[in-house]
Each structure stands twice: as structure tokens, then as C-alpha cells.
Amino acid sequence: MNKNNKMNINYKNEVESQNIDINQLRPNKSYDFLIENRNASMQDLLNDDDKLKEFLTLRKCPVCESDNYTFQYKKDSFDIVECDNCEVHYVNPIFNEEKYIEIYQSNEYQSIVKKLGEDSHLYRKNRFGKERADFIEMYHNKNLNKTSLEIGCSTGFVVEELKDRGWSAKGLELNPSAVKFGNDRGLNILDIPLELFETEEKFSAIEMYDVLEHLVDPKVILNKARNLLSDEGNLFIYVPNYNSATTKLLGVENAHFIWPTHHLTYFTPETLKSFLEDNGFKVFFWETQGLDVTDWLWYLNEKTDYDTKLIEDNLELMQFFINSSGYGKNLRMYAKKV
Numbered sequence: 001m002n003k004n005n006k007m008n009i010n011y012k013n014e015v016e017s018q019n020i021d022i023n024q025l026r027p028n029k030s031y032d033f034l035i036e037n038r039n040a041s042m043q044d045l046l047n048d049d050d051k052l053k054e055f056l057t058l059r060k061c062p063v064c065e066s067d068n069y070t071f072q073y074k075k076d077s078f079d080i081v082e083c084d085n086c087e088v089h090y091v092n093p094i095f096n097e098e099k100y101i102e103i104y105q106s107n108e109y110q111s112i113v114k115k116l117g118e119d120s121h122l123y124r125k126n127r128f129g130k131e132r133a134d135f136i137e138m139y140h141n142k143n144l145n146k147t148s149l150e151i152g153c154s155t156g157f158v159v160e161e162l163k164d165r166g167w168s169a170k171g172l173e174l175n176p177s178a179v180k181f182g183n184d185r186g187l188n189i190l191d192i193p194l195e196l197f198e199t200e201e202k203f204s205a206i207e208m209y210d211v212l213e214h215l216v217d218p219k220v221i222l223n224k225a226r227n228l229l230s231d232e233g234n235l236f237i238y239v240p241n242y243n244s245a246t247t248k249l250l251g252v253e254n255a256h257f258i259w260p261t262h263h264l265t266y267f268t269p270e271t272l273k274s275f276l277e278d279n280g281f282k283v284f285f286w287e288t289q290g291l292d293v294t295d296w297l298w299y300l301n302e303k304t305d306y307d308t309k310l311i312e313d314n315l316e317l318m319q320f321f322i323n324s325s326g327y328g329k330n331l332r333m334y335a336k337k338v
Contacts (some may be wrong), residue, residue: 042261
């Protein structure tokens, strides 16, 4: 990583509300279900160290390919390390690619998506799909066709919003339940990994929302995405922000996005910007948004007897300051192909 890679963030003159209805976003205690069942498909394996070792393989840094790293901590039976060269945190060793495909196609994982994604699809489309489509259209080069490919599109709420706006919008998704849900809504979603996706079409926008952290080899996927982009096309990426308020408030043990069975690489604004710009992109926008305070409240209310009224009364204000300083849990970064 370039040590002099400055991360300027725009100053905001007025407090902004995220305007998120947490009950619609996480209906019927679906968030609780996620926390309780996030490793359900492999719990027996995680409880057997000897058996687990049979499935694990060491890897180089997924960003700079260095072999040199320093152990940081263990969670869910997996080691999280820091690259000595580029400072990215990543899981090492990990499962092989076939095991991860099996995990994302498991009945247990599909149940999580059903509860968390399908029941809230329309809310996600109207709240987040619209917001994301607004960003895509804001930065769209008017000389290019309106063609979009979303990698890891879940139920397709962004694909659907773009389709409604007249875009030619496709999605790729590995979860069969989510693919069926989207196809039943008339969306063009394919049950195929990007590595096997072949097309002559070029896309003016490619999106990877909460995807990059799941990948065994994010550099390969990033290069494939670049090859599929039109010249002057844009890449839209969301990843968990490792250097977030959630990590500070809850610690690595209770921060649910530190999920080493599924999230294999952890980025900060600096490391993600370097990663993109070292691989043929120019970052033109970044910010953080998040539910850091909401997740902290959930933990305090579920796991402690702490009086949370003061936090609840000031939730939006606290989250605004967290987001504005670049410490929100969700890191958004947009880049142009160069």
C-alpha cells in the first residue's frame, strides 16, 4: 500500500439522516436469525480442529500476493492475519473455492437469505435500489449504452430498479433461492460465478455490493470485471469497513461482519483505494455509511442490561458523525476504468 495515499473526505455542512427503517430492513427478527445461524452449515466441522484442517489451504495476500504476514487473532476457528507489505487483513488459511460454493448453496445459507433478503426485497428496492441506481446514473457516461452487470446481486433489488429505469440489467448470483426469487420477478439473474460468465457484451456499470470480501481471489474477479467494462465505464463497490466504529464499539469477537467463514478479506478506505488503483482503476468517490450504532444497540439490548435510552435518542446524530468521519461500517467506493 502507498503509505502516502491520502484519503480526503468531503465535509458536510448539515446533519443528514440515513432514513432507514430497521424493522423493514430486518423483518421478523431476521438479523437475530443471521447472528444465530451464520455458521450453521459447517458448525460440526468448526468444532473438529483435525477435520477442519483437511479442508484448509494457505494463501498469499489476496491484494499484493506477499507471503509475509503477522497473526492478529482467531475467530470461529479461523486465523485472521495482517499482510506485512500492504496492511490488508485477511483470513489465512481458508477453504478451497469448491467448499465456498457449497456453503453459499447450502440450505442453511439459503434460509438466511430468505429471511433477511426476500422478505425485505421491496423495501430494499425502494430504499437502497433507488439510492444505488441514482449513483449509477449520476456518474454514467452519456456516450455509453445503459448496460449494467451486478456481481453477487442477491434477490436482484438493484437489477430490478435499473430495469424499471430502462437499463439493460443483468445479475450473477450463487444462491439458488435468491436466483429463483429474482427470476420469478422477471429479472435476468444467472446462477453462475463471474469466472464462468462469458459474453461479448460490454457494460457501462458493474456493481459489487458486499461481494469483494467473500472472494477467494478478489484480484482475479476485479480484473475480469475490468475486462467486461466499457472504456470510461464505472465500478461500484461496497465492502465492510474494517476500520469502522462497529469494530471499535463491539470488538472483533462481537462485530458480526468479521465473519471469517464467509468474509475472507477486510478492507479499509486506504487499502481498497490502493487495490483498485493498482489494478487499472481511478477512484473518484468514496464515503462510509453504516448501522454501527444500531448494531451496538442490538448488542447492548440483547447481551447486557445497559440503559440505552441516551443512545437511542441520539442514534441518527451519532451515526452521522461516524459516517462523516469515514468510520461507518459500510465502505462505498466508486472507480472508473482507466
